[in-house]
Amino acid sequence: MVTPTNDPDFDVIVVGAGPAGATAAHRLASGGLSVVLIERAEVPGAKNLSGGVLYASVLEELFPGFADEAPIERRITRHVTTFLTADSAVSLDYSSHTLGHPVNGVTVLRARFDPWLVGKAEEAGALLMPGIRVDSLLTQAGPDGRRQVAGVRAGDEELRAPVVVAADGVNSFLARDAGLRRTPAPHHLAVGVKAVIRLDPGRIEDRFGVRPGEGAAHAIVGDCTQGIGGGGFLYTNQGSVSLGVVLRLDALQASGRSTSDVFEHCVRHPGLEPYLRDGEIIEYGAHLVAEGGYGMLGEIAGDGLVVAGEAAGLTINNGFTVRGMDLAVGSGIAAADGVAEAIGNGDVSAAGLAGYRRRLEESFVLKDLRTYARAPKWLERDRLYGAYGELSADVLRRVFSVGTSPHRPLRALARAALSDSRVRVRDLVSDGWSGVRAL
Amino acid sequence: MPLTVTERLAANRFEVDEEEPHIVVDQDLARSTGAGPLLVAVCPAGVYSERDDEIDVEYAACLECGTCLAVAPPGALTWRYPRGGFGVSYREG
Numbered sequence: 001m002v003t004p005t006n007d008p009d010f011d012v013i014v015v016g017a018g019p020a021g022a023t024a025a026h027r028l029a030s031g032g033l034s035v036v037l038i039e040r041a042e043v044p045g046a047k048n049l050s051g052g053v054l055y056a057s058v059l060e061e062l063f064p065g066f067a068d069e070a071p072i073e074r075r076i077t078r079h080v081t082t083f084l085t086a087d088s089a090v091s092l093d094y095s096s097h098t099l100g101h102p103v104n105g106v107t108v109l110r111a112r113f114d115p116w117l118v119g120k121a122e123e124a125g126a127l128l129m130p131g132i133r134v135d136s137l138l139t140q141a142g143p144d145g146r147r148q149v150a151g152v153r154a155g156d157e158e159l160r161a162p163v164v165v166a167a168d169g170v171n172s173f174l175a176r177d178a179g180l181r182r183t184p185a186p187h188h189l190a191v192g193v194k195a196v197i198r199l200d201p202g203r204i205e206d207r208f209g210v211r212p213g214e215g216a217a218h219a220i221v222g223d224c225t226q227g228i229g230g231g232g233f234l235y236t237n238q239g240s241v242s243l244g245v246v247l248r249l250d251a252l253q254a255s256g257r258s259t260s261d262v263f264e265h266c267v268r269h270p271g272l273e274p275y276l277r278d279g280e281i282i283e284y285g286a287h288l289v290a291e292g293g294y295g296m297l298g299e300i301a302g303d304g305l306v307v308a309g310e311a312a313g314l315t316i317n318n319g320f321t322v323r324g325m326d327l328a329v330g331s332g333i334a335a336a337d338g339v340a341e342a343i344g345n346g347d348v349s350a351a352g353l354a355g356y357r358r359r360l361e362e363s364f365v366l367k368d369l370r371t372y373a374r375a376p377k378w379l380e381r382d383r384l385y386g387a388y389g390e391l392s393a394d395v396l397r398r399v400f401s402v403g404t405s406p407h408r409p410l411r412a413l414a415r416a417a418l419s420d421s422r423v424r425v426r427d428l429v430s431d432g433w434s435g436v437r438a439l
Numbered sequence: 440m441p442l443t444v445t446e447r448l449a450a451n452r453f454e455v456d457e458e459e460p461h462i463v464v465d466q467d468l469a470r471s472t473g474a475g476p477l478l479v480a481v482c483p484a485g486v487y488s489e490r491d492d493e494i495d496v497e498y499a500a501c502l503e504c505g506t507c508l509a510v511a512p513p514g515a516l517t518w519r520y521p522r523g524g525f526g527v528s529y530r531e532g
């Protein structure tokens with residue numbers, strides 16, 4: 001790898017073989033550029049972890065019929081959102097077979113899915129270099145004397161290219177190294193802790209009420225995180241389920257609780273036990289996830305450098321769904337097109353690479369991020385993770401408990417539950433109204 | 440279902456880099472900022488423990504999430520990903 005001259009080794013170096021990097025490498029190589037895709041894991045996907053629901057339409061556009069070909073787990077046809085308290089659960093349950101065809105959301109396990117997507121990049125001609133950790137960016141003085149990115153350094157080896165795509169994920173050491181991003185604030189990050197629990201496919205279908213090949217995605221709020229801002233998820237794979245909690249770092253810190261204890265509380269929760277019974281934990285993992293939404297997006301292009309995927313903070317959490325993988329793919333496309341344009345025009349300065357930002361603005365990626373721009377702030381309201389679940393459970397308990405004393409009208413029951421709860425009417429109205437505006 | 444962190448981690452595959460620990464604690468800074476309890480609490484893998492005023496780092500069990508670095512007082516941790524080929528390998532993800 002050592003090059004005695006300063007000649008570029010490739011047209012583009014892509015760092016990180018997650019969905020953003022693999023997509024960018026695929027597209028750049030398909031356009032005839034020479035591309036190297038560097039990944040620190042020995043095998044792509046081996047360092048990666050997500051909840052697992054991939055919203056598929058952007059991949060379907062790139063690779064029509066991909067869901068039949070790629071190693072996906074199940075097509076999600078049932079979405080359940082649950083407020084969990086210590087001893088009760090209130091759910092909103094939406095299911096429709098129309099969600100399966102055409103494909104909408106599918107579950108994936110990254111150690112299986114990522115190699116497939118990287119394989120697409122390799123088929124298009126990109127060179128995969130696995131098992132290599134990029135340590136820093138290589139810079140040199142440009143024509144105007146400014147430092148510009150000219151490649152990467154890994155150990156004592158250097159690789160040169162006029163453009164580097166930093167698709168190195170949420171921690172994004174490269175973008176930080178280049179001064180494009182600052183260390184994210186704790187309320188813009190959450191830690192996701194997840195176990196993959198083996199269960200027989202037939203049991204999964206019975207317990208989750210889905211047909212073979214179809215699956216359910218449960219989003220859980222409340223006691224599964226012991227009231228810490230964030231939530232839980234329970235997603236069905238083919239022969240396992242993914243159970244996890246996502247804890248906003250500021251809220252986790254303020255709670256004084258231990259991450260591991262919160263996870264254990266969730267695994268043992270009586271409200272989840274019927275789904276998990278007799279399951280066996282076959283893997284335990286953790287990963288950060290960006291929570292800032294649009295407000296977290298900073299500079300995404302510098303001289304000789306673009307930042308794609310979660311390295312640029314591209315995720316959406318609106319309380320019902322967590323999205324990052326589809327946005328990573330979308331940004332990989334925009335980055336590749338912006339980079340190819342800059343190389344074609346012979347100007348890879350930040351200004352020459354501005355086509356990336358423009359494309360990202362025009363694509364679903366930033367449009368959706370804008371739509372949900374207020375969601376992160378709204379989701380910081382603590383009542384969402386405790387008091388509301390307790391309140392709705394209390395109303396329903398009063399509705400469904402039948403004794404010998406006469407029942408009061410529903411409105412009176414609701415009012416009584418509200419006056420017993422920690423929630424004030426003023427808060428309910430304010431949170432409800434901002435929620436409608438945020439989502 | 441295995442309930443302790445250690446039991447859960449036992450299902451994972453790790454390749455330990457004996458030569459180059461990827462996490463180093465500045466013990467003086469950690470002590471003066473009182474970072475110990477925070478690091479112990481936030482790590483999902485139980486990598487950190489406190490012993491006689493020192494923070495012990497069991498880096499072999501690290502899941503490489505970066506939570507500790509995100510909350511640690513600036514400078515208290517030198518934290519990077521393990522060298523290529525080392526660390527955790529997810530088979531599910």
Ligand SMILES: Cc1cc2nc3c(=O)[nH]c(=O)nc-3n(C[C@H](O)[C@H](O)[C@H](O)COP(=O)(O)OP(=O)(O)OC[C@H]3O[C@@H](n4cnc5c(N)ncnc54)[C@H](O)[C@@H]3O)c2cc1C
Nearest residue numbers: 016018019020040050051052053134169192309310324325
């Ligand atoms: C608990 C949890 C649940 C989630 N649930 C969902 C969900 O249900 N749906 C969804 O769409 N998204 C979900 N996400 C978010 C999603 O996983 C990410 O947004 C997505 O993976 C980002 O893709 P990426 O390609 O930008 O980065 P990544 O997938 O993180 O890929 C980055 C790659 O770069 C490599 N790398 C990093 N640094 C270096 C280096 N220095 N040298 C070489 N290689 C390097 C990494 O090994 C990795 O392969 C979830 C995340 C978490 C943590």
